[in-house]
Amino acid sequence: MSPDTPTPVDTGLLEGRVALVTGGAAGIGLGIATAMAEQGATVVLAARRLENGEPAAESLRAAGHRARCVRCDVTSRDDLEEAVAAAVEEFGRLDCLVHNAVGGSAAPGPLEGIGDGWRGLLATTVRASFDTAQVAHPHLAAAGGSLVFLTSAAGMEGSANLPAYAMVKASQRALAKSLSREWGSDGIRVNCIAPVAMTPAMARAYAANPELEERLVERTPLRRIGDPVEDIGPVAVFLASDLARFVTGQTIVADGGGFLGL
């Protein structure tokens, strides 16, 4: 982050709220959880591996925030039900569910070469979006809360490298729009964030392709890659807060201006 870039201030926008973030142990999920915790939310990190999620939750607690980790493989409906139940039982409510987790094979390549690995993408994004929505619905309705899906600009512009990833990420946007129309009368807002941020996965991509960072930065008007806490987190905070009480069915692209097609 540039030294003269203002940092979002702690204003307690989410004081008293409870948020659950899938894929919350690292990367953008942890960034979102951290930003929400800094704004007063109690955060539940839903992580596939406790050995990753627990240290992340502990680091948040050490910083004075309210956080816990629950083990959750988002391809398991039972795990999702248990994670949401754990959040509600321990903290009494669920105001926001952020479905960020994504898994499966998204190896770049020609469309014709896509094998069964794409079904992991389908399971973690499309099926898990369906499951998280159904499981969270009664609790979000009780709280007047919001559901957020992490999607991608690839879903809006297509991708020459990752066609299966583009397909599943696009589909989440239409689901969010449909749910925004079905659930508006329940007081639930449903939105998407399309981020580009420095994550462990991005770091691995840089390591494999050292020119990637320069190319990405060059095509980004703000000339940097986002930070999960400082750049993506505040967008999720906004969507979860009352500031966004009239915003639903939308996708906010948080990528430094790289995608301008909306």
Added chain:
Amino acid sequence: MGLQTLLCGDGPLASDLADRLTETGSDVSVVEPSGLLDRAEAAARVDAAVAGLGGLDLLVHVLSAPPTPTDLVDLDTDDWAAAAEAPMAVGLHLLQVARPHLANGSRVVHVLPTSAMGGAPGFAATATAAEGLRALNKSAARQWGPAGITTAVVAVAPELALGLLAATEGAALADAALGGPGGAGQLADLLEVLASPGAAFTTGSTIVADGGTWMAP
């Protein structure tokens, strides 16, 4: 126009469209989506269909939908899988196995409801699949453009694609400027235009053909 056309679809719109294309001189072979869920079976069916046609100028995937609207909270997992996930698997397999038959000048068209772009209460699963297929179409455009293979999405009125007026409730800000959602005849005419050399410099685009309801962007 005499297009060698492979059409994937199983609803009334797909059937009517096949009839109209045939009436205007195209050779049309229809494959059922249910036969493309397995990639190996998809390859066998598509290979056989294209062999019967003698070539492939136009590949059309028409998305169909469940017969009745159901709110997402009431949808069971099997119905979700059938309406949201299966069409994306079919769409992917269709492109994969058709690719060896597509050549310079071939056109790939997905016929989808505009609810891909605007959502559809009661049809969330279908809208989910539709927007996924729209992105797949764009990705194919980016990959196959250098080979001269172009793609397009034709977005039709939800009541045409989904067969129910309920699908459009609250979706449109205005009635269709041209008086109605149109039908297979208008759609067949548009497909012939899209498959013609005059449209060869458009690819990955979404053409809205709903009589002037959805006017975004």
